[in-house]
Amino acid sequence: MRLKAFEHLAPGTLSEACALLGELGPKAAVIAGGTDIIVRMKYGVAQPEFLIDLKRVDGLNEIRMVGDELRVGALATLTQVQRSDLVRQRYPILAEAALAVGAAQLQNMGTIGGNICLEPRCWYFQQGTAWREARQNCFKNGGSVCYMAKGGRRCWALYSGDTAAALLALGAKVRLVSSGGERTVPLEEFFLDDGMHHTDLRSGELLAEVVIPPPAMGQRGTYLKYRKRGAVDFPIVGVAAVLNERPGLPPHLRVAVTGAGSRPLPITVPQGIVSGNTLTREMIDQLADVARKQVKPVSRMEVSPHHRKHLVGVLVADALEKLLA
Numbered sequence: 367m368r369l370k371a372f373e374h375l376a377p378g379t380l381s382e383a384c385a386l387l388g389e390l391g392p393k394a395a396v397i398a399g400g401t402d403i404i405v406r407m408k409y410g411v412a413q414p415e416f417l418i419d420l421k422r423v424d425g426l427n428e429i430r431m432v433g434d435e436l437r438v439g440a441l442a443t444l445t446q447v448q449r450s451d452l453v454r455q456r457y458p459i460l461a462e463a464a465l466a467v468g469a470a471q472l473q474n475m476g477t478i479g480g481n482i483c484l485e486p487r488c489w490y491f492q493q494g495t496a497w498r499e500a501r502q503n504c505f506k507n508g509g510s511v512c513y514m515a516k517g518g519r520r521c522w523a524l525y526s527g528d529t530a531a532a533l534l535a536l537g538a539k540v541r542l543v544s545s546g547g548e549r550t551v552p553l554e555e556f557f558l559d560d561g562m563h564h565t566d567l568r569s570g571e572l573l574a575e576v577v578i579p580p581p582a583m584g585q586r587g588t589y590l591k592y593r594k595r596g597a598v599d600f601p602i603v604g605v606a607a608v609l610n611e612r613p614g615l616p617p618h619l620r621v622a623v624t625g626a627g628s629r630p631l632p633i634t635v636p637q638g639i640v641s642g643n644t645l646t647r648e649m650i651d652q653l654a655d656v657a658r659k660q661v662k663p664v665s666r667m668e669v670s671p672h673h674r675k676h677l678v679g680v681l682v683a684d685a686l687e688k689l690l691a
């Protein structure tokens with residue numbers, strides 16, 4: 367569990383960080399809070415020669431309003447996010463999700479950028495080098511088996527970040543920057559259904575900030591998480607739901623699930639299910655069924671795919687009942 371030697375680089379601006387990342391390419395990795403990447407380096411899963419530390423990048427941890435949108439800098443810690451008045455008043459679901467990550471120590475160090483970019487996990491790959499070397503290589507280290515799915519023909523590592531589900535349900539976007547320019551991408555396009563490459567981050571690109579659209583009048587949301595240990599654990603399944611009740615119109619609902627695949631998944635709510643002025647018990651049952659059918663878990667990590675699917679339905683129903691109450 368000893369770290370291999372690496373060079374620590376601490377740029378002071380975003381453009382310096384992007385220049386370093388562009389120049390060093392795959393030899394370098396970004397470190398924000400370090401609560402994930404250092405663990406992976408200790409396990410020998412990530413072996414960058416250079417770590418580009420974002421902590422000294424000026425202004426990257428700010429949480430501020432730009433017009434009517436909230437901008438959360440990638441380096442804002444999860445503690446900062448859950449304590450921010452702007453977040454608590456406008457998007458309490460995001461504060462709830464940040465508070466659900468691991469435990470207080472991880473929230474103090476871990477950042478929103480690192481939480482979104484969190485590498486998908488798998489029980490084979492998250493072991494020491496000697497343990498892995500005693501077995502056939504998986505896709506991530508050049509082999510052709512996936513230990514997460516029997517007979518898997520691709521990497522089915524599981525995405526388990528908590529805040530991504532809440533941000534998807536809020537309709538958030540991410541601003542990505544590189545030496546060549548910048549682009550803003552809806553979160554649902556940012557995540558890819560691939561355990562090896564789970565984001566659309568291109569070579570030399572960094573996540574600079576999260577952009578959250580203004581909440582509708584009376585918007586309510588909640589994030590529910592099922593995990594083995596309440597004290598500190600990744601979600602086996604996490605469900606975020608945001609409901610907007612609109613006078614004279616059917617309520618608008620967004621639901622997203624994390625922990626059930628290689629990316630966090632927005633659930634498509636079919637037209638016609640949600641009608642009238644508010645949700646009803648019948649609609650909730652139908653929506654839980656819709657979510658259960660849309661997730662296609664294959665991973666056997668911690669629970670069977672069948673049980674994971676069942677949990678999605680239970681958590682969606684619980685989240686919607688909570689919003690109704």
Ligand SMILES: Cc1cc2nc3c(=O)[nH]c(=O)nc-3n(C[C@H](O)[C@H](O)[C@H](O)COP(=O)(O)OP(=O)(O)OC[C@H]3O[C@@H](n4cnc5c(N)ncnc54)[C@H](O)[C@@H]3O)c2cc1C
Pocket residue numbers: 395396397398399400401402403404405420440441444466467468469472475476477478479480481482483484485526527528529567571572573574598599600601
């Ligand atoms: C015991 C334990 C329990 C945990 N429990 C949970 C949990 O319940 N829920 C959960 O969601 N997470 C959990 N985690 C994972 C981790 O602590 C959090 O996800 C944390 O938010 C990661 O943020 P970080 O800043 O420390 O990321 P880092 O470790 O610094 O980085 C994580 C990854 O993101 C990349 N990255 C970081 N910032 C950027 C950026 N701005 N642009 C591009 N790439 C970037 C890094 O290169 C790295 O690949 C747990 C970790 C441990 C050790």
